Amino acid sequence: MNKYRLRAIGLLIAIACASCGEWLYLIALNLKVYDEAGQTAAAVAILYMIKPAAGLLMNIWAGSIIDRLDNRKLMILLYVIRISGIAGMIMANSLWQIYVLVFFVAAAGAIFEPVSLPYITGLIQKRHWQKFNSYRAIADGSGFVLGPAAAGILVGAGSVEAALGTNIMLLLLAVVVIIALPSVKVISEERDERKWLQIWKEDWHLVTAFSKKSVMLTLLLLLFSCITVMTAAVDSMEVAFSAEAIGLSEPAYGMLVSIAGIGFITGSMLLAAVSRYFQSIQLLTYGAAGGALGYVLFAFSQSFLPASAGVFILSGALAFSNAGYVTYMQEHIPVEQMGRILSMYQSIEAILIIGMTAVLAGINQLTDVAAAVQTGCLIMLLLAIMLGISSNKVKEKKEVG
Structure with missing residues (x-):
């Protein structure tokens, strides 16, 4: 031990x-x-x-x-x-x-x-x-x-x-x-003489079949990935939003970043103290909801105080959602297939990040940075609500089963 x-x-x-x-x-x-x-x-x-x-x-x-x-x-x-x-x-x-x-x-x-x-x-x-x-x-x-x-x-x-x-x-x-x-042996199969392209196609088929078989799991992971996409898109405009919409100086923005770090540490320590009282799916959904609310508060802030409260909340919630997300995947994805499933899901996530960043940049050009960030954060909140509804359905299905 x-x-x-x-x-x-x-x-x-x-x-x-x-x-x-x-x-x-x-x-x-x-x-x-x-x-x-x-x-x-x-x-x-x-x-x-x-x-x-x-x-x-x-x-x-x-x-x-x-x-x-x-x-x-x-x-x-x-x-x-x-x-x-x-x-x-x-x-x-x-x-x-x-x-x-x-x-x-x-x-x-x-x-x-x-x-x-x-x-x-x-x-x-x-x-x-x-x-x-x-x-x-x-x-x-x-x-x-x-x-x-x-x-x-x-x-x-x-x-x-x-x-x-x-x-x-x-x-x-x-x-x-x-x-x-030490090494951990999670190799799925021995080497064979198949061509790499054939192996790659079979692995994509494996991921597709797994996704179809585990529909609710796929839906939860997809919704959380979409929330992650929106956070990345909003974060790309954070500096401009802080300066133009809230009017923060560089020292004030540096203080905002420090508050976000303190929020994450605080959330992480709280998580370590209470995680045993929650299931992974609860950490995932509660963390996503708290993070979305924090982003919305930040997006509609007009001064330093509410903006700092928003980044503190969203950073603290991020610790819960990330821990819940990782644990939920560990519980439901076979370890011998985890690399393929996770990497292919992340390739889809990368496409969405590039696309949504471009969309918010377009909104910024048509209106202003505040409208772009507020749109992204409201979409994030909607996704968090959908994630909460879906997780309740999963828990109800387990209870019935």
């Missing part, structure tokens, strides 16, 4: 290091591209197009590989790719080199979750899934708070390269932890 606990703690440390490094990377990369492009905002905007594009290209086919390889070794390889890409960015001296490296780092990051979730599911005992996911929210939240703070200190005291170098050190620490952990 002590060895098992050490493994779980080690995994949480690796997650916290990667989360903190991700925020360091995001902030430092934005500043590096902004400076490299001669302080052109459009150059930074391209970064937000590369990530979903890389996710779309990778997740379409990556699941077929994920379920057939050792997840732990694949996680290590993906960490190495990200470390190599970030090291290359430090030495890059042109914008196009940075974009190419960003694509490879984003591609590795896009398939990391479909790789890591089956590994976590196999390593952590079933009765501890929800508890582990609640502590995982705290690990992610620590990165949410410490990452931007560390980036500000490093960039202010040294340079953007110092922040990227610190990210590399954190990822190396995560690699060392993963190397120390």
